[in-house]
């Protein structure tokens with residue numbers, strides 16, 4: 001086993017084309033989303049920024065790439081298809097893991113598999129299938145082993161009303177997550193949970209946050225994890241989930257496609273997460289790389305050292 005495993009984390013790309021808006025897909029939520037897109041975020045989230053970040057990421061040859069949702073905007077068939085083409089160019093499903101965001105499970109979608117078409121990137125590997133809590137009916141949470149890391153993919157995305165981007169993990173997934181975290185706790189692997197929404201109470205408003213955040217917090221603080229990575233807020237953040245004998249870092253990341261500052265959100269970035277065990281304790285180094293105002297390329301933005309317990 002190599003002494004360190006490097007996971008690249010990128011999120012909230014919002015890069016798919018808004019094409020194929022036929023009456024079949026019309027509803028209030030999608031129409032408002034389309035108007036909103038043209039009014040604001042169309043100029044912010046740019047595919048060329050994603051390309052520049054991914055080129056930089058490749059130079060570091062990460063062991064795995066975690067994509068925590070919002071590849072799409074309003075959940076049209078052409079968006080899922082474009083996102084799948086992008087994923088296939090990024091790497092094969094053994095190299096890339098995805099969890100959906102609220103823009104990927106957005107509103108009713110007829111006659112198309114939607115996010116299910118990305119399933120090869122959202123399924124357990126052989127190691128994950130052998131665990132006592134294999135993925136549930138909807139395929140989550142799934143587990144993949146990468147070096148000394150057990151990646152746990154949780155789906156927090158649900159269809160919502162207009163103006164609501166909240167998420168929910170749900171009882172069935174939470175019960176499985178509890179069993180998985182407990183079993184993986186004695187595996188000798190670092191448990192890295194991927195989820196789209198910020199998981200703790202108070203991290204987002206009721207319309208935007210996790211509806212069952214208290215239950216998620218209870219599972220994390222009871223069963224532990226070495227790191228949780230999430231997107232959704234388009235901002236970098238670090239909070240800790242503390243309870244009993246555990247202390248879990250919860251790391252949020254800015255959008256991976258922001259070409260301009262919008263509502264105070266940072267420019268595009270990704271993180272390189274280096275996971276290593278030092279004298280029996282997990283040591284997690286997070287190197288942020290991205291764009292700066294007035295800069296001409298991707299540079300190191302910041303560096304964090306996390307010691308979960």
Ligand SMILES: [Fe+2]
Pocket residue numbers: 012014070101103232233234
């Ligand atoms: Fe987003």
Ligand SMILES: [Fe+2]
Pocket residue numbers: 070101102103165196231232233
């Ligand atoms: Fe989101």
